[in-house]
Amino acid sequence: MTEINDYFMEQAVNIAKMSNNDIPVGAVLVKNNEIIAKACNQKEKLQQATKHAEIIVIEEASKKFNNWRLEDCTLYVTLEPCPMCAWAILQARIKNIFFGSYDMLYGAFGSKINLCTLINSKTNIKGGILEEKCNNILDDYFKKMRKNDN
Amino acid sequence: MTEINDYFMEQAVNIAKMSNNDIPVGAVLVKNNEIIAKACNQKEKLQQATKHAEIIVIEEASKKFNNWRLEDCTLYVTLEPCPMCAWAILQARIKNIFFGSYDMLYGAFGSKINLCTLINSKTNIKGGILEEKCNNILDDYFKKMRKNDN
Numbered sequence: 001m002t003e004i005n006d007y008f009m010e011q012a013v014n015i016a017k018m019s020n021n022d023i024p025v026g027a028v029l030v031k032n033n034e035i036i037a038k039a040c041n042q043k044e045k046l047q048q049a050t051k052h053a054e055i056i057v058i059e060e061a062s063k064k065f066n067n068w069r070l071e072d073c074t075l076y077v078t079l080e081p082c083p084m085c086a087w088a089i090l091q092a093r094i095k096n097i098f099f100g101s102y103d104m105l106y107g108a109f110g111s112k113i114n115l116c117t118l119i120n121s122k123t124n125i126k127g128g129i130l131e132e133k134c135n136n137i138l139d140d141y142f143k144k145m146r147k148n149d150n
Numbered sequence: 151m152t153e154i155n156d157y158f159m160e161q162a163v164n165i166a167k168m169s170n171n172d173i174p175v176g177a178v179l180v181k182n183n184e185i186i187a188k189a190c191n192q193k194e195k196l197q198q199a200t201k202h203a204e205i206i207v208i209e210e211a212s213k214k215f216n217n218w219r220l221e222d223c224t225l226y227v228t229l230e231p232c233p234m235c236a237w238a239i240l241q242a243r244i245k246n247i248f249f250g251s252y253d254m255l256y257g258a259f260g261s262k263i264n265l266c267t268l269i270n271s272k273t274n275i276k277g278g279i280l281e282e283k284c285n286n287i288l289d290d291y292f293k294k295m296r297k298n299d300n
Contacts, residue, residue, distance in 0.1 A: 049218040049242040050205055059198055068199040083258070083265055084237035091234065092199040105268075108233070112268060115233055118256060 004033070005098050008076045009130045012100070015040045015053070016078045016137050024137045027053035027077040029061050029070070029094075036073065037061045053077060054085035058092050070094050078134040080107035080127055086115045090123060097125045100134025154183070155248055158226040159280045162250070165190045165203070166228045166287050174287045177203035177227040179211050179220070179244075186223065187211045203227060204235035208242050220244050228284040230257035230277055236265045240273060247275045250284025 008028050016026030019040035029037045037060035042051045054077055062068050074096040081089060081099065086108035089097060102111045109116065109125050116123060158178050166176030169190040179187045187210035192201045204227055212218050224246040231239060231249065236258035239247060252261045259266065259275050266273060 043218060047216050047218045048209055048212050049220075050200070050209055050238050055200055059200055062198050066197050068193055068197045070199075082237060082241075083233045083268070084241065085234075087232055087234035087237070088200050091232075113263070118233070118262060 005076070005126075005129050008035070008074075009078070009098060009100060009134075011035065011038060012076045012078050013130060013133050013137065016134075019053075020045060024141050025053045025077065025079045027057045027075060029057040030074045030076065031061075031072055036064060050084070052082065052085050054081055055088055058088055058094075062092070068092060074098070076129070078137065079103055080109055080111055082106045083108040083113065083115060090115060090119060090121060095123060097123060098129045099125075099127045100130050101138060102127050102131075155226070155276075155279050158185075158224075159228070159248060159250060159284075161185065161188065162226045162228050163280060163283050163287065166284075169203075170195060174291050175203045175227065175229045177207045177225060179207040180224045180226065181211075181222055186214060200234070202232065202235050204231055205238055208238055208244075212242070218242060224248070226279070228287065229253055230259055230261055232256045233258040233263070233265060240265060240269060240271060245273060247273060248279045249275075249277045250280050251288060252277050252281075 008030055012026040012028045015038050016024040022041040022044045025041040037057040039053045039056035041053045061070055070092045073094050075094050076098050078100040080103040104111050158180055162176040162178045165188050166174040172191040172194045175191040187207040189203045189206035191203045211220055220242045223244050225244050226248050228250040230253040254261050256262055
């Protein structure tokens with residue numbers, strides 16, 4: 001399992017790096033070991049507060065299957081989901097969630113709050129997949145932002 | 151203020167009644183006393199777990215203004231927002247939120263959890279606007295659902 005998880009998280013990392021002016025977060029949605037949808041955060045690009053990477057892949061997959069239920073899907077995302085995305089993931093009934101970096105400020109799968117406690121959730125959640133790589137993308141972005149501010 | 155709030159919540163109630171097979175929730179987004187966007191919950195209709203009434207009006211307004219920041223807007227919604235919608239509302243920086251029914255199961259503006267406590271939020275939130283009317287729409291819907299189940 002570790003190799004497969006690393007492989008798909010690597011894809012999420014690659015997508016995260018494509019988030020031009022947006023905070024670099026990448027997500028990949030997988031079904032039967034096949035990538036169904038992938039996206040980076042596009043809040044600034046699309047000027048939509050809702051367009052985090054996770055929301056985009058959920059919407060793409062539901063459109064593809066014409067079904068809001070994504071029970072058989074596994075989500076890989078480079079950063080622990082915020083409350084908006086975490087609740088969307090739980091609502092879409094995604095069964096397995098793997099994230100990279102922990103978000104101590106807004107992480108809603110355990111780090112700041114745990115939205116799973118609100119429902120009788122059968123969701124499997126594991127953080128820290130390729131954690132260092134995922135942390136590095138964010139660190140590099142914020143370093144660059146601070147440099148531009150000076 | 152009460153009259154204005156009742157007026158706009160009445161519009162949200164009217165929209166809620168248009169949610170065919172979906173749980174009837176309506177939302178109206180207002181700027182300078184003018185309705186910018188209105189929508190009902192369309193999760194089943196669009197087969198998208200993300201398409202709650204609040205998300206739809208936020209996305210419509212951001213598209214209209216080409217801006218994810220909706221600071222000067224006021225949201226009227228017939229049911230207390232869930233964690234997904236509450237976080238989207240806070241992310242979009244909507245300043246004033248009025249809701250009708252309290253949601254003791256999933257309400258994320260105080261009834262079950264309060265997501266405002268996660269950020270230094272200047273958002274004004276008030277529940278219980280036209281509460282009885284808003285409760286009635288939901289009660290009628292669930293009564294009808296139970297009747298169809300028998």
